[in-house]
Amino acid sequence: MSDIIYYSSLVFITALSMLLFLRSMHMLQLNSYKNIAHFKWLLTNPLKWLSFKKAKKPLVFTRRVIRMCATSLIVFGAAEFIIWGDYINALFSFALLPLALFLPIIANIINAPVEKLNNLRYINDAKRIINNHKNLITIGITGSYGKTSTKYFLHKLLSVKYNTLMTPESFNTTLGVVKTVRNDLKATHEIFICEMGMKWKGDIKEICDIVKPRHSMLTSIGPQHLETMKTLENIIEEKFTIADAVTDGMVFLNYDNKYIKNREIDKNIVRYGITEGDKDYRASALSVSEKGTDFTITAPDGQETQFSTRLLGAHNVQNITGAIAAANKLGIDMRDLVLPVKRLEPVPHRLQIINKGDIVIIDDAFNSNPVGANAALDVLKMFGGLRILVTPGMIELGDKEYELNKEFGAHAGSCCDIAVLIGEKQAAPIKAGLLESNFAEEKIKVFKTIDEGLEFVYAMDSEGKQKVILLENDLPDNY
Numbered sequence: 292m293s294d295i296i297y298y299s300s301l302v303f304i305t306a307l308s309m310l311l312f313l314r315s316m317h318m319l320q321l322n323s324y325k326n327i328a329h330f331k332w333l334l335t336n337p338l339k340w341l342s343f344k345k346a347k348k349p350l351v352f353t354r355r356v357i358r359m360c361a362t363s364l365i366v367f368g369a370a371e372f373i374i375w376g377d378y379i380n381a382l383f384s385f386a387l388l389p390l391a392l393f394l395p396i397i398a399n400i401i402n403a404p405v406e407k408l409n410n411l412r413y414i415n416d417a418k419r420i421i422n423n424h425k426n427l428i429t430i431g432i433t434g435s436y437g438k439t440s441t442k443y444f445l446h447k448l449l450s451v452k453y454n455t456l457m458t459p460e461s462f463n464t465t466l467g468v469v470k471t472v473r474n475d476l477k478a479t480h481e482i483f484i485c486e487m488g489m490k491w492k493g494d495i496k497e498i499c500d501i502v503k504p505r506h507s508m509l510t511s512i513g514p515q516h517l518e519t520m521k522t523l524e525n526i527i528e529e530k531f532t533i534a535d536a537v538t539d540g541m542v543f544l545n546y547d548n549k550y551i552k553n554r555e556i557d558k559n560i561v562r563y564g565i566t567e568g569d570k571d572y573r574a575s576a577l578s579v580s581e582k583g584t585d586f587t588i589t590a591p592d593g594q595e596t597q598f599s600t601r602l603l604g605a606h607n608v609q610n611i612t613g614a615i616a617a618a619n620k621l622g623i624d625m626r627d628l629v630l631p632v633k634r635l636e637p638v639p640h641r642l643q644i645i646n647k648g649d650i651v652i653i654d655d656a657f658n659s660n661p662v663g664a665n666a667a668l669d670v671l672k673m674f675g676g677l678r679i680l681v682t683p684g685m686i687e688l689g690d691k692e693y694e695l696n697k698e699f700g701a702h703a704g705s706c707c708d709i710a711v712l713i714g715e716k717q718a719a720p721i722k723a724g725l726l727e728s729n730f731a732e733e734k735i736k737v738f739k740t741i742d743e744g745l746e747f748v749y750a751m752d753s754e755g756k757q758k759v760i761l762l763e764n765d766l767p768d769n770y
Contacts, residue, residue, distance in 0.1 A: 308391035434510030444614035463488030499536035676757035683713035700724020
């Protein structure tokens with residue numbers, strides 16, 4: 292009987308250890324393989340060590356993950372051999388469970404020299420490809436918000452005249468850019484638009500050293516990633532790295548943003564925006580409806596061109612204006628941009644309107660930030676019907692997270708009829724802001740998961756009104 296208990300315990304502990312290991316590996320990947328960030332996650336999220344709900348972004352078994360799994364297997368196997376050497380040591384078998392949780396960090400440390408060499412090899416290969424492409428025009432785009440949308444818009448507009456490649460989706464990390472260059476950049480491409488993301492100091496410079504942008508665009512600066520960047524001043528310095536990398540090209544700057552406008556740089560700058568003031572390209576006479584937006588662009592030579600787009604919101608016009616400015620400066624006539632602007636599609640999960648008849652979904656689920664979140668509320672306010680906000684709030688805002696989510700809630704009070712908040716901890720500041728704006732408490736609903744919240748929204752009686760649902764931010768699996 293003792294043998295049955297012995298081997299049954301062995302199987303149980305090993306199986307549970309494997310589940311904990313895979314969960315921990317998944318979170319380490321979502322934490323960008325940063326050991327300290329993942330260590331903090333493990334200490335602060337014990338209730339999430341085992342989760343059986345479907346992941347929004349599942350673990351990807353990249354070559355790096357496979358190498359880490361192999362290293363972990365060796366370490367775990369050695370520990371298991373020692374512990375299970377005899378029956379007495381079996382009493383200590385539960386020590387394998389915390390080991391399984393921390394194994395990804397251990398493997399990451401052990402494999403660090405190999406990974407560094409591998410990454411360096413891939414980076415150098417990408418640099419070689421860029422350097423050998425003598426006539427390639429590279430454009431770097433970054434910003435606290437708006438960079439992905441602007442990248443999509445610019446790609447569409449430049450494709451009128453040029454064979455253009457852009458980094459896909461949110462491939463805006465060093466290795467994401469390297470992968471795009473190595474796999475997708477062809478000799479026939481004339482322009483490469485590279486989105487550059489930032490979470491840690493030095494991220495943008497690392498990408499600039501690879502891509503060497505001839506031109507760059509800074510779409511915005513604001514309080515985002517304060518958890519890792521600590522201060523707004525650090526964010527400003529890091530974002531302007533993309534301008535520092537340009538030597539004889541143009542730097543396109545959103546002059547509606549006070550942090551950008553107030554920074555003096557010795558570069559060939561092109562200013563754009565929608566507010567009054569000294570700008571080279573300015574959008575004015577905005578007319579917004581549920582069907583889209585009409586606006587006029589004034590170019591540096593004083594020429595005025597009327598545009599219309601199916602996209603909603605002033606911030607979309609702002610991003611389109613930046614794309615128009617860059618396309619025009621790169622040789623495309625303003626009149627030739629009218630039709631491409633009209634054909635622009637919403638970027639997935641960024642104020643994407645999904646019409647389902649009696650339900651309209653405004654999908655703004657990707658990486659919410661204070662400016663974008665409030666702009667989305669303004670779009671929701673434009674609609675008739677029953678306006679419903681579904682949100683877990685904003686993250687990665689450091690010490691300002693509570694304050695900014697409370698301000699978001701206060702703004703939401705005048706823009707929605709029902710507020711569905713996700714997560715009791717995340718909901719607290721938003722709810723406080725809503726109540727402060729005299730929003731009725733009975734119209735605030737709090738659920739643990741977004742699935743529960745949406746189930747409630749779809750089932751609720753709208754009394755014949757069309758439901759308009761704003762999905763504002765969708766937290767990743769490690770939140």
